[in-house]
Amino acid sequence: MIEVKSFTFNDYQENTYLAISDNKCIIIDPGNYYHEENDAIKKYIDEKSLEPQFILITHAHIDHVLGVDFLSKEYSLDIYIPSSEKEIYNNIPSYAPIFGMSNYKHNNNIKLIEYGNDIVFGNIKIKTLFLPGHSPGHLGYYFEREMICFSGDVLFKNSIGRTDLPGGDFDTLISSIKNSLFRLDKDVIIYPGHGLSTTINDEMNNNPFLQ
Numbered sequence: 309m310i311e312v313k314s315f316t317f318n319d320y321q322e323n324t325y326l327a328i329s330d331n332k333c334i335i336i337d338p339g340n341y342y343h344e345e346n347d348a349i350k351k352y353i354d355e356k357s358l359e360p361q362f363i364l365i366t367h368a369h370i371d372h373v374l375g376v377d378f379l380s381k382e383y384s385l386d387i388y389i390p391s392s393e394k395e396i397y398n399n400i401p402s403y404a405p406i407f408g409m410s411n412y413k414h415n416n417n418i419k420l421i422e423y424g425n426d427i428v429f430g431n432i433k434i435k436t437l438f439l440p441g442h443s444p445g446h447l448g449y450y451f452e453r454e455m456i457c458f459s460g461d462v463l464f465k466n467s468i469g470r471t472d473l474p475g476g477d478f479d480t481l482i483s484s485i486k487n488s489l490f491r492l493d494k495d496v497i498i499y500p501g502h503g504l505s506t507t508i509n510d511e512m513n514n515n516p517f518l519q
């Protein structure tokens with residue numbers, strides 16, 4: 309059994325997720341930035357006596373990694389970043405202050421995930437999906453047996469990710485959605501980087517960008 313807890317953090321209203329199994333959890337795209345956001349996620353983890361195992365990043369835009377340094381130090385966690393997002397990650401300190409995020413702390417102690425390598429979380433297998441278009445090395449994390457997918461900024465409820473940032477490409481994004489996400493089971497629940505969760509079926513039928 310997997311339980312998903314979501315938080316919405318930072319000025320970009322980014323979704324930070326905990327995937328919880330028994331008393332263990334993994335943290336996906338921690339966007340906590342302000343003190344009260346750090347406190348909120350820490351309080352939840354500690355009050356539930358959860359043991360965080362590691363941090364997974366879908367793509368290295370600043371709003372998805374603002375909480376990486378705090379949480380990795382607080383709980384001694386490894387940070388997994390898609391290998392082809394490394395350059396984008398390493399560029400963050402150069403633009404964080406311009407984006408008003410002068411308290412951003414960069415953590416260089418990262419591990420790289422290659423597309424195609426499964427990730428193990430207890431007895432749960434997490435498949436990686438290669439979903440470029442919003443960001444060139446973007447990965448989705450698909451819990452096949454649990455039928456849930458953390459898909460970052462590729463597919464949103466009734467919308468799609470923007471493609472005007474460095475390395476973005478509209479046709480590539482549409483292809484990622486149609487050729488990867490839409491080939492998953494229709495009942496798979498999508499947990500996106502912004503906004504409400506949805507299902508593959510709902511987006512196939514209702515998403516105005518994909519008809």
Ligand SMILES: [Zn+2]
Pocket residue numbers: 367369442443461
């Ligand atoms: Zn993004």
